[in-house]
Amino acid sequence: MSAHRFSTHRFVPQGPLTGRIRVPGDKSISHRALMFASLAIGETLIDGLLEGEDVHATARAMQQMGARIEKDEAGRWRVHGVGVGGLLEPAVPLEMGNSGTSTRLLMGLLASHGFQASFTGDASLSARPMARVIAPLSQMGASFTARGGDRLPILMEGAHPAVPITYRLPVASAQVKSAVLLAALNTPGITTVIEPVPTRDHTERMLSAFGVDVTIGEDNTEDGDGARTIAIHGPCDMTPCTLTVPGDPSSAAFFAVAALLVPGSDLVIENVGLNPTRDGIFRVLRAMGGSIEELECREVGGEPVADLRVRHSALKGVEVDSAIAPSMIDEFPVLFVAAALAEGRTVTSGLEELRVKESDRLATMAAALSAVGAGVEERADGLVIEGSAGRPLAGGGPVATRLDHRIAMSMAVAGLASTDGVAIDDAAPIATSFPGFLKLLARAAQ
């Protein structure tokens, strides 16, 4: 693990956000595109891949295990895969950086390979729980040695052949669902995941594009409560394809909130992925009175996409139904910023999962927003925020971002809506999901 270099940054009020911008490719889809292409025999072409640090961690890992991954002159990524079951044992530890998705999905993928792999990460990732994937993957036959029982560094011994299982998700997590489904690809027999609460479905959609038969159904057994079931009959063959990655709604959310908050803004964010398992933030912002129009709705790479026209709006506080949380799980930090400027009270609940992201996002946002003058109460499972009815926050800082890109970008947006500006202690983590954020913000808000 190399020493992290802190880079402080101050975000000051700027003019309205106007014109047309594009945010980089979707992070979740980019990870999966590289992993799946590495399992198909032949060449897969990927357009619009996110070139953030988290995705680079996935790319490096796949290269260490035998995939050929190159960028061509037209800016597309060309991946030559090795076939399901064809990955090579990594000779050195897989360095996962800050990326929970890389770690958990790769633990799943490698759990059904008969070799050892070890996983390391930065201080943030090394504090995150891995028991949620260790549990099902152990049932499939893999074994683990982990610091403190379930933290990185982790040494995994895969199982070949692994044992197919039926696994009901105890937490709403697309990473856990995907880990089991990826293990299933090289496991003989039928592996089934039961998902009581829908989470992002990019794995299911993209596996189909690579020729895998993914059976989606309903659990109608006695105690099945009609939950969604996803089944894969392994071992599978995967065929290469051509993919286009849509813009990341999680990245677009920062610009959408900035445009809603800064008077005079009228911004079009082009090419935003609007998969219904990901678009919760836009639904909640609209319920708060935000003007967010979907233009040119279309499909890109098997995912719904539109251009979003966002105009400055007077926002009102709302009670956020916890059922919507999985479809906007990474967007709560920036929603809290919108709530801090809305009129009235915003209440959120059912958000325990936010405590185990890159940072404890409830504690980190409560501290950061309070430090810049917002009215915030932290509860065990959410924040309650008294909005300022459009009055700019006082500002201040530097606030602690705790190696968490979403906190850094959320507090950047808070800076635009403050009197004195907001300083953050570290802008470096922004590059994990949104390289170019600072430049794009400067361009959009002139």
Ligand SMILES: O=C(O)C1=C[C@@H](OP(=O)(O)O)[C@@H](O)[C@H](O)C1
């Ligand atoms: O599957 C994925 O790509 C992701 C799933 C979510 O995590 P959980 O599965 O832990 O909810 C999300 O927070 C993360 O940014 C990306």
Ligand SMILES: C=C(OP(=O)(O)O)C(=O)O
């Ligand atoms: C939680 C996130 O990512 P990951 O789990 O991949 O680190 C995120 O991007 O907000």
